[in-house]
Amino acid sequence: MNKLWIDERYCKGCLICVDVCPAKAIKASKEINDWGYILPTEDDMNGCKACGLCELMCPDFAIAIEEVDE
Amino acid sequence: MSKEMKANNTNKRLHNVHLLKPGEYYLQGSQACIEGAIMAGCRVYGGYPITPASEIMEYASRRLPQVGGRFIQMEDEIASASLLIGASWGGAKALTATSSPGFSLMQEAISIAIMSETPMVIIDVQRPGPGQGYITASQEDVMQARWGHHGEGSIIALAPSSVQEMFDMTIEAFNLSEQWRTPVLVMAEEPVAHMRERLLIPPWNEIEIIDRKKPQDLGIMPENYLPWGHDIVAPMANWGEGYSVNFVALVHLEDGNITKYSPQMHYDCIERLFRKIEGNVNEIARIETKFLEGCKNLVICYGCVARTAMEAVIEARKEGGLDVGYLRLITLWPFPQERLRDIVGNVNTILVPEMNLGMMKHPITEALRDRFQKIVSIPSLGVLHSPEYILSKIYEEIR
Amino acid sequence: MESSGFIESEKGDGYERGDEVSHIERYEIRIAGFGGQGVVTIGRILGEAFTLYEGKNSVNTQSYGPESRGGACKSEVVVSDGEIRYPNVRKADVLIALSQVALEAYIADLKEGGILLLDPNSIKNMPDRHKYQVYEVPALEIAHDIGGARFQNSVALGALYPQIAHIINESSLLRAISENVPVETVEINIEAFKRGMSYVKRDEGK
Amino acid sequence: MKKHPMLKYLKEEGPLGQRMPLILCPGCGSGQILNYTLHAVDRIMNKDKIRKENFLFISGVGCSARLTSHYLNFDSAWTIHGRTLAIATGSLLANPAFKIIVFTGDGDTGSIGGNHFIHACRRNIDVTILCINNGVYGMTGGQVAPTTSVGTITTTTPYGNIEEAFDLCKLAETAGASYVARWTTAHPHQVIKSIMKGLRKKGTAFIEILSQCPVHNKLSPVAMLKKLKENTIQISKEKESGEGKSLIGEFCDLDKPEWNESYQKLIDQFDHEEGKS
Secondary structure (H helix, E strand, O other): OOEEEEOOOOOOOOOHHHHHOOOOOEEEEEEEOOOOOEEEEEOOHHHOOOOOHHHHHOOOOOEEEEOOOO | OOHHHHHHOOOOOOOOOOOOOOEEEEEEHHHHHHHHHHHHOEEEEEEOOOOOOHHHHHHHHHHHHHOOOEEEEOOOHHHHHHHHHHHHHOOOEEEEEEOHHHHHHOHHHHHHHHHHOOOEEEEEEEOOOOOOOOOOEOOOOHHHHHHOOOOOOOOEEEOOOOHHHHHHHHHHHHHHHHHHOOEEEEEEEHHHHHOEEEEEEOOHHHOOOOOOOOOOOOOOOHHHOOOOOOOOOOOOOOOOOOOOOEEOOOOOOOOOOOOOOOHHHHHHHHHHHHHHHHOOHHHHOOEEEEOOOOOOEEEEEOOOHHHHHHHHHHHHHHOOOOOEEEEEEOEEEOOOHHHHHHHOOOEEEEEEEEOOOOOOHHHHHHHOOOOEEEEEEEEOOEOOOOHHHHHHHHHHHHO | OOOOOOOOOOOOOOOOOOOOOOOOOOEEEEEEEEOOOOHHHHHHHHHHHHHHHOOOEEEEEEOOOHHHOOOEEEEEEEEEOOOOOOOOOOOEEEEEEOOHHHHHHHHHHEEEEEEEEEOHHHOOOOOOOOOOEEEEOOHHHHHHHHOOHHHHHHHHHHHHHHHHOOOOOHHHHHHHHHHHOOHHHHHHHHHHHHHHHHHOEEOOOO | OOOOHHHHHEOOEEOOEEOOOOOOOOOOHHHHHHHHHHHHHHHHHHHHOOOHHHEEEEEOOOOHHHHOOOOEOOEEEEOOOOOHHHHHHHHHHHOOOOEEEEEEEHHHHHHHOHHHHHHHHHHOOOEEEEEEEOOEEOOOOOEEOOOOOOOOOEOOEOOOOOOOOOOHHHHHHHHOOOEEEEEEOOOHHHHHHHHHHHHHOOOOEEEEEEOOOHHHHOOOHHHHHHHHHHOEEEHHHHHHHOOOOEEEEEEEEOOOOOHHHHHHHHHHHHHHHHHHO
16 A cells, blocks of 8 residues: 655645545644644545656645555 | 856957057047957947947947947936946946936836846946036046936946056056956046047056956856855855855845845845955055145146146146145045045145036045135136136135 | 947057157037037047047037937037046137037037138028138038038038148048948048038138 | 655755645645646656756745745746746856746736736746646735636635736746646646657746645545636637636647757857958
């Protein structure tokens, strides 16, 4: 399964990644960062094909997908 | 720098090609100015036509392509001054020329250039104002030169008085701008820009050309480079040289970082800019004097008015037997206050002929406040003073 | 007439000077007329001739503004073997007046006994012939005769030359003409100069 | 931890400390456009073998301008409001080899810098202009922009905007730009393709990107992206259901003489003459 990395330092909680993910692999968490923004987190990563749309559409360079070979 | 970039860098390419050969010429001040600029290494000119400065850009449009440089007629003076910023950081020495209304439009870009420490040269062939004013001779921008731009930034401004000086002082302006990383103004007037006189081009190796200090030459690597640090005048990496310079004109740290704002950081940033120029006034500013030794009265002047003033002073001494000294400000800004106090003793009367209603009289008064009995302005609007006029004022005030 | 070119590469290598001429403290020449008569060009030619080919100092200034393109127009040359400080005419030694308006505007600044050169066909009211040395040349008429109105300035210059021959060589003026007029008109301009020179006559009055 | 792939082109830190995160508000379209731009630049660098130091980013003042400020690990300039293209022209005169990307806003381009904009297009100088159009003056507090649509309430049109909005693409095309396109932040792949095209094009490429300002529109970023998609239509489909929608797509793609190329011919003419003598 691929791994989702959220950069807490840069994320501003806009949740665009949650909306654009075609695999519905990302969801809003209950966690907030030091700025007070809600962080996204992994949902069901089974469908993630590392299409990169979340990385591409993130306004804050705060998300990264790590492809994991199994 | 990549190969392609090197090949296209107009500043390096065609260096020393098609320069005016040493010798005698009979040229207009406007032409001498461009020849001086080309001699200094200027390879970009951008401007907008305005009387009485248009001759400078017309001549630039002929000469620049001949020396491998580039000339462009921009859409307005705002664009022309902004263009210089881009050209300078792109690695070229760049020039524009304008007249008073255009000079007003350039003030924002001048302020940005002071803050970003961008070397560039602006020629202002002043014309009378306010408004459209008139198109003849004027010295009404000397205060705008110093105070026209927003913010607490100092400036260097020179005042040539002959065709030869239009050449020499344009070179000097480029040298000062490169040496101090700051915009430099040449405050010319219509008579100087349009008169024709002998221009002597000295042997090229006798002409001093100063280029900006580079981090490459000082062994500073990109990762340690501070575009506004290292020294009171920072070494300057041009764009395209691999130093990833982030040009900012907001209050910044020495590396260009803008997130660490504090009143102290603000003070340090601006105070250095101010000190860079005002603290080195004695190195930058030049004064010319004659008959100063123990003189009881003094004429202080600048620009082409100095020519008339000198004529009047000589006649007043010879025919009137009056004890009158002569002092010319070659550099208007930074104002050499201490130097002036060093060389001017106690006098009775100071006369200040200017083609305005008495502008430079103010800093002169401030500098010499306890050295004179009275200070008198000799104003002339729109026309160069005649020797008779200055002479009559000398007789009126001194006798 | 605009200069044919600008910086020629061989220029500035040093010049052969003409024969020795008189030393001058300050000599002032004013040329006045209307735009299009080549007033500015005469000034430039004189200035260049004095400076580059005679080794004297000279300052050439011109009236500036809308009037230099139509309307009144003047050009001035101040010559000296010493330093020229004030660049403009104070009291002219020479006035070339090519129109009635120009004559009226500038006659007051001409020295008593100064040289006044004019085109009699353009002047309605002749000035006091006993106060000045008045010379006449029908510059426009001669110019038309050899090629057109635009050569009248060279005719006038030719007419002036004999009066200032003590301070400048003919060769210097001819060289300055050929450097400052379009290449294809150099010969006609020189002919105009010679015609002016041979025609000019002193008007002693009656 | 794996980092975002484009962070390699940003200065998270400078010699004197931390520079990131970006100063922009949460969900701002400008950050997305920076992301798309860096993707395009990354591809151009790899495919066309263009070196990093050839790229130059210039911006003016406003939200869009903050993209350069001090974040980019390229040569960049954060300059004067509206004067961006004059400064870009200057850099190109000094060194025609620059690949210049200009970040500009709708106020920067359409209002204070309008004159420079049309003349840059007319001269066809070799720049790629990315105009981030969010229809509002964000940085100064949500005032009306020349691209704000009629009826919109802003902080300076409290009773609704009465002025027609500017069509900047039409303006660029008419003024003479070589390449003109419009997309939205909801079209990342198209934007990247257009930027690559623009960078490869000799001449002025104007790419307008309709963008979201969630703060001044008081909508969530996700809702705004959805709206941008709904309110735009491809040029080819205009006739079907184009009523009231903004056209997106490529408006023109021409090959015309670029300013520096034409000027180089002037210079070369003198080089030849020198060679002869």
